[in-house]
Amino acid sequence: MVAGEEIQEGKMTIGAMVDELLPAATLPALDGTAVDFATYRGKKLLIFMWASW
Amino acid sequence: MVEAHAGEGFELIAVAVDAQGADKPRLYMERARATFTCVVDAPNLLSRTFGFKAVPNGVLVDATGKVVYQRFGGFDIREPETRELVEAWLRTGSATGAESTSPTAVDARVSALFEEGLTLLRGGRVARARAKWRAASTLDPNNYVVHKQLWSIENPEKFYGEHVDMAWQKEQLARGL
Numbered sequence: 001m002v003a004g005e006e007i008q009e010g011k012m013t014i015g016a017m018v019d020e021l022l023p024a025a026t027l028p029a030l031d032g033t034a035v036d037f038a039t040y041r042g043k044k045l046l047i048f049m050w051a052s053w
Numbered sequence: 054m055v056e057a058h059a060g061e062g063f064e065l066i067a068v069a070v071d072a073q074g075a076d077k078p079r080l081y082m083e084r085a086r087a088t089f090t091c092v093v094d095a096p097n098l099l100s101r102t103f104g105f106k107a108v109p110n111g112v113l114v115d116a117t118g119k120v121v122y123q124r125f126g127g128f129d130i131r132e133p134e135t136r137e138l139v140e141a142w143l144r145t146g147s148a149t150g151a152e153s154t155s156p157t158a159v160d161a162r163v164s165a166l167f168e169e170g171l172t173l174l175r176g177g178r179v180a181r182a183r184a185k186w187r188a189a190s191t192l193d194p195n196n197y198v199v200h201k202q203l204w205s206i207e208n209p210e211k212f213y214g215e216h217v218d219m220a221w222q223k224e225q226l227a228r229g230l
Binding site: 011017018019020021023025027028029030035037038040041042043044045046047048049050051052053 | 061063064065066067068069070071075077078079080081082090091092093094095096098099101102105108109110111112113114115116117119120121122123124128130135139143153198202203204205212213217228
């Protein structure tokens with residue numbers, strides 16, 4: 001279980017992640033290359049989530 | 054801002070939460086002449102892992118991998134308070150300029166239905182994908198990751214014409230669609 005994660009009656013609740021380690025994630029960049037968030041250790045990172053809609 | 058702070062070990066990753074894949078985000082990124090990394094979360098990984106129902110969201114992570122600030126909903130780097138927060142953090146290492154906000158809990162059944170739809174969509178089964186998303190959105194109409202994705206695939210002209218038609222979205226909500 002990821003730190004800060006609670007399961008409550010069918011609902012997945014992610015508590016505040018502040019002061020927790022960022023959960024692992026690897027996603028494809030627009031050019032198809034894999035981007036692993038863990039490789040950004042050592043940097044100050046801003047993750048900005050948006051959508052075309 | 055990214056370029057201004059590039060030498061200080063600052064990186065920006067934009068995550069496009071677009072079920073339909075890279076095409077639409079790529080268009081926006083090209084129009085903006087963005088130089089930073091943009092990834093596409095077509096598998097719905099972050100919405101499920103971080104637990105959010107809407108965008109835009111911002112998460113600040115320090116060099117040790119620790120989350121120091123998060124804002125779910127309404128995160129806009131052009132907003133003076135937000136820009137100040139990020140710049141102060143880059144200068145001082147402290148992100149106390151504003152309160153973090155938590156995402157609203159995501160129903161696991163909604164995520165499951167949404168992701169079944171994603172698989173169907175990628176297999177070309179558009180009608181069945183839309184049915185799954187309709188079911189997911191009925192369970193939780195306030196999950197805008199699902200709701201807006203459904204709207205955009207059923208009414209692309211309201212999203213991909215000149216601009217996103219927010220008045221149309223308000224009307225849909227008022228009509229319970």
